[in-house]
Amino acid sequence: MHQHKIKLGIFGFGVVGQGLYQTIKQTKGLQVEVIKICVKNKSKKRLADKKLLTFNKSEILNNKEINVIVELTNDTEFAFEIVKEAIKRGKAVVTANKKMVAGHQKEIFDLQQKFHVPVLYEASSCGSIPIIRNLEEYYDNDSINAVEGIFNGATNYILTKIFDDNKSYSKALKEAQEKGFAETEPNMDVGGYDSKYKLCIIITHVFGVFVKPEQIFNYGIEKISDFDIKIAKEKNCKIKLIAFTRKIGNEIFGAVFPTFVKPDNILYSLENEYNGVVVEGAFSEKQFFLGKGAGSYPTGSAVLSDISALRYGYKYEYKKYFQDLNLKFKDDFLVEVYARSEHKNSIRKNDFASISEEYKSADNHFIIGKIRFSKLTTSSWIRKPHVNVLITPENKLENLN
């Protein structure tokens, strides 16, 4: 079998980059060589050979010896510039930058087609779980009905601490940040943005439809109250931040939403910083992938797998896109939710198509009922600080036809 010798130019040298560098040095038979590492901060001390370091991106982009760029910065627009320039120069790209990939999916796809250069981004989605590779390679024929999962390790860690250890939200968040699971800008995690970027990328490889992050609604875990937790426990549920996409007919739905999860759902027992992805195939029924989703090792491992795959000329085929199944992403469907407010009459009952439960006390009101998703997400009340909304355990989506 033909192998390419990989000569790397790395952008960014944080924990992932450093772990990658160490592993490449230590692992025999990898056939990978680090040629240059581009960093921003000139004063920081680095655990790499000084000769490898540069502060000028051109020293990597214009180096003809380098055939693979590893992009590990946290600057989305700079990252996209690097990717574009690399592809135009015929250099393959490996990136872990989910925000950049999700935001520029179609452009990255087009550039790959035009210049016949692979861009791999397994590390962008669900840490060490090889979900994109599996969706690309293993499920191409098996018509998939749905993919759902816990895509963010930090929020799952926080929810675990809140639920199992009765910790407060702020204490649990601080702990997650100390452990390196949560980003310094926690809204990315707890607001559901990180999960949404991953969902965008996954939808492309599940259904062959390019969806922009702006098209997907995300709701975070910040407003979960002691009362919500009490209700969840009474209903024998946990609360998890679930990202999901589902096909009904020719329509694709998708969102990121905190959800009541019952013990018979495999995601119920997925705790701490773990990520899990459930793939529901028409033929193979449910399959479950689990792995650590946060931290430098899982990401580094995924980056290394992509680099190694390039040795054998691997590229994403985007088979489902080319199958042209005429699927459309829609942000409107019927969903059952629990909507809770600390104030009376905050939640507009008329917005609901049907109501199955209603509760009122001095401090808390809630409604459980079915509502059009477009009505829910554009409602005046969903963004109020004293209102919280969760999807009910069944998460049975219905289309509106």
Place this chain on the structure above:
Amino acid sequence: MHQHKIKLGIFGFGVVGQGLYQTIKQTKGLQVEVIKICVKNKSKKRLADKKLLTFNKSEILNNKEINVIVELTNDTEFAFEIVKEAIKRGKAVVTANKKMVAGHQKEIFDLQQKFHVPVLYEASSCGSIPIIRNLEEYYDNDSINAVEGIFNGATNYILTKIFDDNKSYSKALKEAQEKGFAETEPNMDVGGYDSKYKLCIIITHVFGVFVKPEQIFNYGIEKISDFDIKIAKEKNCKIKLIAFTRKIGNEIFGAVFPTFVKPDNILYSLENEYNGVVVEGAFSEKQFFLGKGAGSYPTGSAVLSDISALRYGYKYEYKKYFQDLNLKFKDDFLVEVYARSEHKNSIRKNDFASISEEYKSADNHFIIGKIRFSKLTTSSWIRKPHVNVLITPENKLENLN
């Protein structure tokens, strides 16, 4: 991307074959055509176009139009003949026959190398879990320390019924057979042979070492008694039939053994007919794959994925074998076990290297201690009907050096 049109000759038309045939007919865009189906029994009614059926294997093997053979018989030696003849004629092979593949791995590998024809057998191992593909493609660089899991759906179903529903062994077995999970010859499942064949195949793709089924010791679940279950529950454990392989230095260990499993092990909550595989990588830590392991759909789904992969020229690269890591399979290591007998002095205490617990009552005696695996498996007492042996929860193997 170049695609081959697949023209199939199928051997065997049981539930898996029929499901496959139906799915191919129903799924658009598969680019797969069934040319001939070879069956044994002339009198059975079949749900396929009569023109497709044949009773003569040469009508498939000598048909130049057919480029892929799907082997779904339950006759091991006939199956191997078919595979050999197909490869020699340049026809790719997809098979679900774990006993055949495990028993002839090196020969099948050699034939593939010689005739440059792919043989895919994802369906032979752990149903719908794409474990071989992942070990081949995704983990090639990441040095893996261990793989362990529940590889047999029937035994897991039986153990679930015994543990959670307090059913007797015989009743649980009957139920598993009625549901189509257990083979008609239950010893294949409950004796651990089925798991062992899968482990053989998996070891090749984890460590690049060809191991014969005879080299791997398997112990079944048939002798688990009410007392064993009571002890397991007292220790807050369940009993699961675990197949495992682990690398320590340059030595590879592997066996199939009923094992006490604690709640912190992900396999503890894996119930019913599900299979689960834990991959422990040096870098990516633990990853977990879960899917249904028994029944016709999971197998059919895996067969279809392999057929589809052939459209894109996929083949196993056996990268780890070619990396020539000089690993050796050894059947000797130190292991901690629980050995129980209904008779006094049945278990030879002197065989143990150390003993940490000992229990005696009128009806039951047990010892928990460390023992050389080779001493355990060749002991006079392990095969006695009134003696049962389980591996303790830690399953901490030690090599003997």
